[in-house]
Amino acid sequence: MGDPGEIDAAVRLLVELARTDRIDGIGCRASLAELADRHGPAGEGGPVHERSRWPRWFGYGNLQLEVCRCRVVEMMVVPVWHGQVLDHPAEGVGLSLLRPVLTAAGYTEPPTPKLRSQLLLDRESGGIRTSFVFGATADGFENGPLLDDPELVKVVSHAWHTCP
Numbered sequence: 001m002g003d004p005g006e007i008d009a010a011v012r013l014l015v016e017l018a019r020t021d022r023i024d025g026i027g028c029r030a031s032l033a034e035l036a037d038r039h040g041p042a043g044e045g046g047p048v049h050e051r052s053r054w055p056r057w058f059g060y061g062n063l064q065l066e067v068c069r070c071r072v073v074e075m076m077v078v079p080v081w082h083g084q085v086l087d088h089p090a091e092g093v094g095l096s097l098l099r100p101v102l103t104a105a106g107y108t109e110p111p112t113p114k115l116r117s118q119l120l121l122d123r124e125s126g127g128i129r130t131s132f133v134f135g136a137t138a139d140g141f142e143n144g145p146l147l148d149d150p151e152l153v154k155v156v157s158h159a160w161h162t163c164p
C-alpha cells in the first residue's frame with residue numbers, strides 16, 4: 001500500500017478516466033504527436049500482429065496503447081492489479097470505492113456475466129467503449145472464494161476506427 005495521498009492521486013486519475021475515457025489526457029483518439037507534446041515521446045513496443053508494421057504498441061509506464069497507422073490511439077489498457085496507475089500506487093482500489101463514480105458516469109454491468117471471477121462495468125460513449133474490470137474471486141480462479149469488495153484489475157478502452 002502506498003501512502004493515502006498517492007492513492008488519492010490514483011483514484012483521481014481513475015475518476016477522470018471513468019468520466020472522459022482519458023487518463024491524464026491519454027486515451028483513444030489521441031494522436032501520438034498530441035501525447036508527445038504533453039508527456040514526452042511514448043515508449044515504443046513492437047507491432048501488434050507479427051506480419052504487419054501497424055498497429056503497434058506504445059506506452060507510458062505500465063499503460064499500454066495500441067496505435068494504428070494514422071498514429072492515433074485505438075486501444076488503451078491500464079493495468080492496475082497490484083500495480084500503479086501511471087506513477088501512483090493503486091493497490092486495493094475496490095468496487096465499493098468506484099461504483100458510485102462509474103454508475104453516475106453511465107457504466108452498467110452486462111446482464112449475463114461471462115465469468116464468475118470477473119466483474120465488469122462498462123459503457124459506450126461517442127464510439128469509445130471503456131470497461132473497468134474487477135477481480136471477483138480471492139485467487140483469480142473461477143471456483144475461488146468471492147471477495148467482499150472486488151478489486152480493480154485493469155481498465156480497457158477501445159475506439160471504433162477504420163484507417164482510411
Ligand SMILES: [Zn+2]
Pocket residue numbers: 068069070071072161162163164
Ligand atoms: Zn487509423
